[in-house]
Amino acid sequence: GIHIVAAFTHKLQSVLFEMGTDTKGKELVIGPEVLRNIPLNNHMVTGDAMFTQRKICEQIVSRDGGYVFTVKGNQQAVEEAIRLYFADVPWKAPVQTDRMVTYWKGRKEKRIIRMSNYPQLLSYLNWPGLTHVWECTREVKRKGQTTTEVAIGIASFPQELENLATAEKLNQYLRGHWSIENGLHRTRDVSFNEDKATIRKGKAPQIMAALKNLVISILHRGTVRSFPTAFRRFAAHPEELFTFLGLTEVQIA
Numbered sequence: 001g002i003h004i005v006a007a008f009t010h011k012l013q014s015v016l017f018e019m020g021t022d023t024k025g026k027e028l029v030i031g032p033e034v035l036r037n038i039p040l041n042n043h044m045v046t047g048d049a050m051f052t053q054r055k056i057c058e059q060i061v062s063r064d065g066g067y068v069f070t071v072k073g074n075q076q077a078v079e080e081a082i083r084l085y086f087a088d089v090p091w092k093a094p095v096q097t098d099r100m101v102t103y104w105k106g107r108k109e110k111r112i113i114r115m116s117n118y119p120q121l122l123s124y125l126n127w128p129g130l131t132h133v134w135e136c137t138r139e140v141k142r143k144g145q146t147t148t149e150v151a152i153g154i155a156s157f158p159q160e161l162e163n164l165a166t167a168e169k170l171n172q173y174l175r176g177h178w179s180i181e182n183g184l185h186r187t188r189d190v191s192f193n194e195d196k197a198t199i200r201k202g203k204a205p206q207i208m209a210a211l212k213n214l215v216i217s218i219l220h221r222g223t224v225r226s227f228p229t230a231f232r233r234f235a236a237h238p239e240e241l242f243t244f245l246g247l248t249e250v251q252i253a
Contacts, residue, residue, distance in 0.1 A: 004209050005030050007038045010046075010176030014217035018210060027051075032059055040065030042160045046177035049074060054128055057156065061129030066161055068134075068173045070153040078125055082152045085121050086114060086135040093118045098167035100175065107142040111175070115155070115167040129156035134170055218245070 005027050006018035017037040019030040031051055040063040047056075049072035060067050071079045089095055098113045115134040122130050132155040139148045157165040192212050216227075222244055224230045234241040242248070 003027060004213075005034050006213060007034050010173075012217075012221060014221055015213040018213060020209065028053065028056075032056060035059055042066075042158060044068060044157075044161070044164075044173060046173055052078075052154070057128040057130075057154075061156055061158070064158050064160070066156045066158045067129070068153065068155045068170065068177070070151055078127065078154070079152060081121065081125060082133045082135070082154075085116070085118065085133065086152065089116070090118065090120075096167035098171045100171050102175070107140060109141075110139045111171060112137045113167045113171045113174070115170050117165075125154075127154060129158075130154055131157050132165065132170075134167075136171075136174055 003026070004018055004020045007016040008014070009016060017034055019034055021027065021030055027050060032055070035045070035056070036059075040060055042064060044066045045060050046068045047070075049070040052069040052071050052075055057067055057069070071082060073079065094116055096113075096115045098115075100111045100113075102109050102111075113134060113136050115132050117132045121133060125133075134153050134155060136151045136153070137148065138151070139146060155165075155170060219227060219230060234244070
């Protein structure tokens with residue numbers, strides 16, 4: 001199948017730019033190309049651990065942008081150093097903390113962020129643009145069951161955004177990144193039944209994915225809360241769709 005790398009805005013819940021590949025693993029090849037096509041100056045980029053790469057971080061900071069990335073096994077030495085640091089924080093080391101609790105459809109999620117700019121650790125890691133390391137403990141309670149996971153990562157706040165270098169803001173960035181799963185991926189799977197799609201030949205899958213992302217972006221910009229409801233409403237009253245799109249001069253024969 002086709003693999004899409006998309007730049008998705010947290011606030012607007014919209015796709016800014018996307019590229020596709022039919023070869024799994026090439027996301028790291030087209031990722032930098034996606035970044036080249038979006039504004040980075042004084043913007044923060046979040047991404048999965050796959051994109052925690054030196055060259056990608058260099059690309060971001062060279063254009064005066066910042067980043068928040070999770071660190072996992074693909075950067076084992078960095079991961080181990082950060083986990084050891086938070087397991088036994090040095091005396092008087094600067095650590096900010098923030099706690100956030102959210103509720104969604106019977107699920108309670110508590111996130112505790114610890115964030116630090118300890119100079120000795122930053123110097124040891126020697127990572128492009130690195131200004132902070134962080135640890136996020138997520139506790140999820142649903143239907144009487146509790147799961148806990150501890151993620152760690154790196155962050156870079158450009159000089160113009162130093163006032164945003166707080167644990168509270170970092171918590172918001174992480175929550176915004178995880179919202180992509182509901183705002184984009186889950187919407188395509190549930191509302192568009194993408195997993196059941198039978199389009200397989202040529203560039204058709206990529207074209208359809210791009211069209212779905214476009215529709216999702218437009219509906220999010222229009223603050224649509226329920227996609228199935230919107231689909232049914234616009235199918236029954238197409239004139240409302242034209243009004244929604246700003247096409248007020250369209251006449252339906």
